[in-house]
Amino acid sequence: MAQQTFVEALRSKYCDDFESSAANDFVVDIVIFGPRPNRRSAKLTSLGLEDCDEDNGVVLNEPEFNYLTNVVLTNCQISKCGFPASSALDICPNVVDLDLSNNFIDCWSEVLLLLDNLPKLEFLNLSSNRLRDKQRCLQSLKRYHGKLNAIVLNNTGVRWQEVVNLAHHLPVLRDIHLCLNNYHSINIESHELASCFQGLECMRLNQNYFKQWDEIAKLSGISSLKTLILSGNPLQNIVYNSQRKLQSPRRQTSTNSPKVIEQKHGLLFLLQEKDNMLNNAVDSDSCYGSAGSTFDEKDCEIGQLVDDLITKCAADFQESLTHQWSSPETWTGEQTCPNHSLTLDKPTCLCQQTTDSRYLPNTIFTESSTDSELNDGLSTDSTNHKQDEEEFEEATPPFQGLESLCMSETKISGWTDLDEVVKFPSLYSFKIRNVPLGSEFTSMEDRRKIIVASLPNIMLLNGSEVSSDEHERSERFYIRRFNDAANPPSRYYKLIEKHGKVIPPKDLDLAKGFQQHATLSLMMDEKCIKTIEIQTKESVGKLKDICAATLKMPKNVMRLFHVSKNNQVVDEDDYEELFLESLPLSRYNMVDGDEIHIDIDFNI
Known part of the structure; x- marks a missing residue:
């Protein structure tokens, strides 16, 4: 089958082709009874033409697939979008759920074109499309897609940096699938992951190659994360580091970001170089004269060159500030304003028309800023960032919102790993099937009892509810199991404090005295x-x-x-x-x- 566009595949599957059906001598007539929805009146209302009718000469062409909300085009050899010059709004404007798995889409530019032309899209499946950001369009992405809340990128080979660049522009993203992508590590800093996934609730990383928990710990700053699925990874341990340092969010949304600080230093350096070059030009006036040119000419050449550099650097600096203080990712809660427009000299919310100090960058530089002001700004920013970071480290526990963790089919083998699971502050659901842990127990029932007794905070184990009675029975079984152990686990001593010594039951021979x-x-x-x-x-x-x-x-x-x-x-x-x-x-x-x-x- 030859490769085709999204529009061609859509028409091939969902368009009524009576001629091809008749050619195959197989025709099915489907009759639907009921009132026809008044789409025309809705269209007129949206255009403000409620009173218009056909006599006024108003002709409105409905989109070709206006009725489609869920579209499945798997294994259709799709490589491009193929939208008409107008847009996809003339094709399928109401699509909410789109499955394009197992196709030939290999460039993010085509995916972004889909997102731009499907404004109601909420779910997108791109599994098994080998995506690459060939044109680096994700780096220059400016448009925000406010409806998409779930995206599946399984077996796409997508890089972590591409995921981060995309997530920055999906403000309502709740669920992301990143399975089968051959990940061995997460090469993104924890603070950047926390910044781009501010509303993420579920992340699936099944069937990758993570071995050490240190890589998974980079996700610990995502405070909204509720479900983390790691099944099928060769993870060998679980470590909950309550002292893990996380960077302050102020650094992510202020003029203290690394890029802006670098631009501040650049401005300061250029201003100083301009003065030095002009002073050197004055000292070597005779040299310029011998070369047949005057000081004024050289002064103009040097000044123009440096001024151009300063202008470009200042423009980049202003663009960074504007991006930092106008992006929805830096506005949360009640501060969010869809109409806000902030400038360097007066960040003002249009709907309130008031200047709020909460939205001001730490230091604002204008064309009249002096070198001392630049230096003072750098010093002040550094001090403020250090204070904010220390406060944030103390106030934010790792994985503070995580409620469900799946570790099935991993390499977890030590009972001490379960002691780490207990430390997660909000965790109540835990899955750990098909692991080496507890392999010494031949009975699955005995293995479950030991795990239940080790996890007092877990209410769901492997999908089954754990009642208070099961907790107590399991804890007593745990004590009896390790009563004679030379080095019992630390959990054993805690249970002894709770239940005391538990006497082993006497061996009863129920068949004693029975005669055939x-x-x-x-x-x-x-x-x-x-x-x-x-x-x-x-x-x-x-x-x-x-x-x-x-x-x-x-x-x-x-x-x-x-x-x-x-x-x-x-x-x-x-x-x-x-x-x-x-x-x-x-x-x-x-x-x-x-x-x-x-x-x-x-x-x-």
């Missing part, structure tokens, strides 16, 4: 009329048949009573009547020497 065969004496009028051997698995009805055959009487006139040989003195209470014919004799604990007393009652 029993020799019974058939008694009538206190005389033994016959001794029989019968299997205890036989029923009471079978015993009645034997008695009836012995006495040559119908069994329905007989009542049978069992008397144990252990009774030294027999009274009325020792006679146990055999009522139900379906019960096995073993239910009466019959052994050799027991008696069966037969009572004949013709009135039964």
